[in-house]
Amino acid sequence: MDISMIYYLVPTLVMFCCGIYGFITRKNMIAMLISIELMLNAVDINFVIFNRYLFPGQLEGMMFTLFAIAIAAAETALAIAIIINLYRAHKNIDVSDLTKMKF
């Protein structure tokens, strides 16, 4: 257990940045959703890491992670429902084509 915290934090940071990058560059909405999940998971792992290293013997971080996973599941269900409806309406889930909601 003498692995330093930084070895855990760097991979999560990479994961998080991949998520951001994917969210900005991918035009497919499913891919964007996956990117969001990536960011969320990075954050979840961070919770666990900080709980383990900074407050050992407590469970708040763990609980929070479980909570976030549950909510992420619900959110994903919602997002997929929206995407399916969009697809039915437009036959297209390319985000750069869906720009009706503007001035």
Next chain:
Amino acid sequence: MAITLPLLILVIPLFMFLLLGLAGNKMSHRMAGILGCLGMGTTMVLAYIVSFTYFFSGNPDFVDAEAHTRLQWVVFNVDWLSFTDNLVIRLGFLLDPIAALLLVVITTISFMVHLYSMGYMRDHHGVWEKGFQRFYAFLSLFSFSMLGLVVATNIFQMYIFWELVGASSFLLIGFYYRKPSAVLAAKKAFIVTRFADLGFLIGILALSYYAGTFNFMDLTSSQLVSGAYQVNIETAENIKNIFATSAAPTFMGASVLTWALVLIFMGGMGKSAMMPLHIWLPDAMEGPTPVSALIHAATMVVAGVYLVARLFPLYLMEEASLEIITIVGALTAFYAAMVACTQVDIKRVLAFSTISQIAFMMVSLGVARPEFHHGIGYMASMFHLFTHAMFKALLFLCAGALIHAIGSNDYTDMHGLRKYMPVTHITFLIGCLAIAGIIPFAGFFSKDEILTATMGHSTFWYIWMSAVAGLTAFYMFRLYYLIFWWKEHKVREGHHAPHDQPWTMTLPLVILAAISCVAGFVPMGNLVTWNGHEMFPEGVSFFTNLKALDWTVACVSLAVAIVAIIIATVMYRKENPLPAKMKRALPALWDWCYHRFYWDELYMFITKRIIFNGICKPIAWFDRHIIDGTMDGFAIVTNKLSFAIRGFQSGNAQTYVWWYLIGVLALGGITALCLL
């Protein structure tokens, strides 16, 4: 006296107004008329009971039998708006000689007019006038407001009801609202009297600011301590001191008290149609004739006189203000009498005659001094108010009957009506004799008292007012002869021969004519005096007024009146070229009189040319360009800015994320810099 009766006097007309105003259209015309008459009749009976109890019951609340003095009695006085401990506006019912007198006058005339309108407001085929119920509702509203005005316990209550009578007058002048001239006349009356009321309001504020009270009994008490009304001596001394010290600051050479009194009088000038604010009254004749009789002859237009009489002890403290009242009154009396000599519309003749007679009352108040015959001028003024209300209402109702029968306001369409309308003829003649001041009709006694009072003050005004009295007799008989004599009546084509009217119209004429015959014998000197002292403590009889006459004055005025009537008879009894010759001899004078000395034109010039161009247009420009411009500027800038930045909202979700990311990074960077 219980509180119920006086309260009912106010409540019944108000209730009738609400009933007829809200439910009038649901009931038949006849029903509405009968209800209105019943309501007003009940009010009249109640007012008689209250007044007669006040004057003749000998109740120690109302009269101090040993000192032969009448007292002021507050029936009730409730706090209505209390702003601070000192600033409380109350509504109440004050019973004193002038209020009791006016209760009788108003309810009598109002009832007569209610009855008369039942006949007047339908045509020869019995078709009711459109808006008949509305007419009765407004009549009730007016009666309520006027009654509230005369029994006001404080000057603010008076002001409230003062505006209410103005509003109901506006509504009734404009009763024929489809007629443009009626609408204009209503607007003119309202604007002119409102303008005068501005002065009134400033006067009230100035007066009550220094005196610290709105209450009439407190305000007038300082002069009455030595007199007779039972007043709170402490308050009286207090107010006297206040006026001696804090009202001492002067403004443009006159004390605050003088200013306040003159401004209050300005309100009275507006309502009572004194020069130069008289211009609305002749136009107000556009209203139905019964309204002219009630509002613009007998009751509302004497509100100004009543106001001055109410505050008379205050006016006594500033003789200068009384002098102003005298001068305004005397000039108006003469002016209106001159104009009345040339008018063609019979209602306008009567309107100018009204202005002239009200001016008589004003002069009478202006020359009243306690030193002279116990302030006879005050008594005479109220006496004339009483008799004038009766005979002028009579004359107007006669005029209404004539107009109803002929269908025109001009005497040129009448002439020689005496055979066709005998009742109207006789009653009109009685009215003319009364106003001309022929013994024993009502006007003789009251006018004689006024002239006596005037003589006691200044010989110049006495001669002046006697001349005006002569003019009065002349123009009234000119009118009388031109309507009923002059030449044979020619029935216009398509018209029936004129005839007397239904009983609802005749009865008020006869009653008022009877009153005009005997009203002069009312021993007013014992009923109404400026401080409540009876003038004839030894008791009165039917002939008291005759015995108390100043026979030199009486003979002179009688002689003047008779000479004037003779001149009128010579000129107008039979068709002859004399009037036309007179007109040609003095064309300029006739022109000026006929055009009412061009007052209306002068007002038009001042308002249209000077006020509209000089003041209103720059203000309108400022409003349109500066004020509106600022607001428009805000809108335009916001609009432009919004268009400029709306491209940010592209609808592309990923662009938003970019901006969000940049923002977060920037914030994070700044926070980090600050922490390090």
